[in-house]
Amino acid sequence: MGKRAAIVGFGQTKGSSSRKDVNGIEMIHEAVSAALADAELGIEDIDAVVIGNMDHFEGINYVDMWSVEGSGGVMKPIIKVTTGGTTGTTVAMCAYYHVASGLFDRVLAIGWEKNSESDTTGAIITAYDPIWERPNMAGAIGGLAVDASRYMHDHGVTERDGARVTVRDRLNALNNPYAHLRQEWMRGKDVATLVDLLVSSEENQVLAYPLRMSDLCPRTDAAAALIFASEDVAETIAPVPAWVLAVANRHNTVYYGDLDWSLNETLEAASRQAFAKVGIREPLKEIDVCELYLPYSYAGLAWIESIGFCGPGEGRRLLWDGVTDMDGEIPMNPSGGVMSSNPIGATGVIRVGEAAIQIMGKAGLRQLNRDVKIAMATGFGGCYWADVLLLGKNKPL
């Protein structure tokens, strides 16, 4: 009774540091309405809802119930999913499971966050083990800084290399009307000049050495929604559905101190599983575009190595050679990525949605100038957890 499944609709709100004009439920409603409009469906067409955020960021512990007017889930089956930074990608995977099981034909997947409603650093620390790690760790920024220290040490990477990733994503964000950080001052300047400006600017303060402000993602208020449909209805809803080719996920440990810091083992294992399912042997050549959950600059070097786009320590070469730019061999984050918007529970949904619209040909100014047959989206959460989704233009066999 298993079914092939595809994404047939996507909607998102514009990222912002504070959406005081709406509460969370109203913001969710905006994203859901946009996704339904994109698919030309009504809420009555939806069979089930999967929703996710990080509950304790807003201090609301029953989000599936609390959000029901906004989600459109009144008198429908609803499941809430919370897996840290991966929440949005796990929401998408869970909606896919609903459809692929054959039990539901049209499933809504929603992610959202209002980071403006609490102290994100304080909230993220509560994800660490309360006895052993919480007393000493410093939220996402401190956790990512220690991650960077190890990668820079192992591979002789410099702050210019990190800044190269920031510049790519922030330049791409200028093409995305939904991006939170659209740094207009960057427009029209060449990459080397922008990297020089970032690493020499006194305003670009160090938050947690070795990380500066420009190495980190923003805190964003936004919501996003996807519509998954079974093979029985997908092609009647969308002219070009984005078919789900593979999903994979790995969790390892809750203790940061248990990690092997020399690689991102969950992302590596999940990527390998997804590539094997689709028969991808050379990801750099066979994948057309990526929307990667890169919450800070150096992840754009280290984690593309873990995925297998290049060998250990070779990430910076790919970046400096322009391989990951919009006109490169494997464009990464045409949307501007997490470095330009991070509404945590929505972030993974946006990665999947942005990958899908590249296949569907609906990406507007950020649409690639070539045929997109295979798109990859990832989620990062955790500790060091990974979700990987591969989407395709061709219906899988």
Added chain:
Amino acid sequence: MADRKTGQTELLYVTSGDMYQPYSYSLGRLGAEFLNTIKEEKRFLGARCPGCNRVYVPPRSVCGRCHMKMEELVPVSDEGEIVACAIIEFGFVDPNTGIARPVPYGTAFIRLDGADTALPHFLDSVDREKVKVGARVKAVFEETRTGKIMDIKHFALIDQYRRPGGSNGFSVE
């Protein structure tokens, strides 16, 4: 302020107030013995997995990789090596205490000699030339100890760069 004619209104937040909801987390037997041994003897213990032989610090009773129960505690050194580190310069409120942590401070994941996993803690230095991966550190204990991880005041950087001798040399595949 609301102006019905133009539809303009001042946008508002309602704050939750100063909430206070303390939790009490169980350490388990091995975790308790780890902290009691620091408190009473200023010594470190790790848990050894009978399946993979990894030594876990802090100790806990289940090895996730093998999904096996661990019961054997083994001594590990109060000296070790930094495996990853940072110097925190931005101020934020510590959710455990409700108090802003004084910045800057050095923090690191430290693999004690004889252990395979790392313990996060504070360092005694914010010197960018010294707070580095591979640097050697030694635990400094509080005079008055109460059975908390903060019975270790911090780890002090020491001028000694020998490789850890007691490690099993196990690396996660």
